[in-house]
Amino acid sequence: MKRILVAVVVLCVATAYANADGYTYQRMYRPGERYAYRLTTDTFTNGKLSSESIAEARLQVVSKDGAPFDRVAFVSLKETNDPTGGEFRQLNALRVMPFDI
Numbered sequence: 849m850k851r852i853l854v855a856v857v858v859l860c861v862a863t864a865y866a867n868a869d870g871y872t873y874q875r876m877y878r879p880g881e882r883y884a885y886r887l888t889t890d891t892f893t894n895g896k897l898s899s900e901s902i903a904e905a906r907l908q909v910v911s912k913d914g915a916p917f918d919r920v921a922f923v924s925l926k927e928t929n930d931p932t933g934g935e936f937r938q939l940n941a942l943r944v945m946p947f948d949i
Contacts, residue, residue, distance in 0.1 A: 877909045877911075877916030877917075878909055878916075879909050879910060879911045879916060880908070880909065881908070881909040882906065882907065882908045882909075883906075883907055884904065884905065884906050884907065885904070885905050885907065886902065886903070886904050887902070887903045887904075887905075888900060888901070888902050889901045889902075889903075898929060899927055899928050899929040900927070900928045900929075901925065901926070901927045901928075901937075902924070902925070902926045902927075903922065903924065903925045903941065904922070904923050904924040904925075905920050905921060905922050905923060906920075906921050906923055907919065907920050907921075908921075910948070912948075917948050917949060918948065918949050919946050919947070919948050920946060920947055920948070920949060921944075921946040922941040922942065922944050923941075923942070924938065924941060925937045925938055925940070925941035926938065
């Protein structure tokens with residue numbers, strides 16, 4: 849019985865310590881909220897930087913049947929060192945229909 853009590857106390861202390869900063873780390877979805885992400889990816893060939901891709905997406909929080917989710921729409925995809933100037937990649941990014949996650 850003593851071991852169980854000690855284990856419970858240790859678990860409670862560890863949980864309290866983990867949340868000591870007071871932040872819950874939970875996302876608060878608010879319908880209508882909008883934000884954007886930019887992702888940069890570096891490509892290396894034989895240990896040297898050969899190109900950099902930059903993708904941008906716009907997101908909006910929407911609600912369906914009471915469940916919030918993000919609607920993602922790609923707005924840009926550019927790559928350095930692309931002889932075409934990235935036009936092909938840009939067109940493909942814009943062809944992706946907005947999707948929900």
